[in-house]
Amino acid sequence: MKVIMMIALILFGQFSFAAAELEGVCSQVTKVCASYETAEPFTTTQEGRFKLLLQSTDQKEVTFVKADLWMQMGTHGHGSSPLKITPVAPGEFDVTKAFFVMKGTWQIRVTFEQDSRRETLIIPVLIK
Numbered sequence: 001m002k003v004i005m006m007i008a009l010i011l012f013g014q015f016s017f018a019a020a021e022l023e024g025v026c027s028q029v030t031k032v033c034a035s036y037e038t039a040e041p042f043t044t045t046q047e048g049r050f051k052l053l054l055q056s057t058d059q060k061e062v063t064f065v066k067a068d069l070w071m072q073m074g075t076h077g078h079g080s081s082p083l084k085i086t087p088v089a090p091g092e093f094d095v096t097k098a099f100f101v102m103k104g105t106w107q108i109r110v111t112f113e114q115d116s117r118r119e120t121l122i123i124p125v126l127i128k
């Protein structure tokens with residue numbers, strides 16, 4: 001019985017990991033996908049931390065350029081303070097100092113280069 005529960009835990013763990021990875025977007029042009037996963041939901045009052053993934057679905061090399069937070073409000077917009085971005089593996093970054101300072105729809109903007117083409121992907125993040 002213990003073994004069955006452990007297997008169930010492992011399966012559930014993988015399922016939730018996979019679901020978290022779906023918080024992302026892909027470029028139709030370069031076939032590069034940017035996604036994030038976070039252990040704790042973001043709030044307006046605490047420092048947000050997440051893992052940022054930048055992956056080429058056709059196995060081409062991708063060069064990370066920058067990432068930041070942005071909020072579009074009507075015709076105006078504003079950012080937040082700079083993210084602390086630490087590369088931990090190819091295409092994988094630990095991001096801290098993510099301050100979503102107000103409720104609403106934020107964007108994690110990820111800029112990268114592939115084959116000398118520069119692109120920015122926008123991952124929407126709803127802060128409740």
Ligand SMILES: [Cu+2]
Nearest residue numbers: 071073078102
């Ligand atoms: Cu705002």
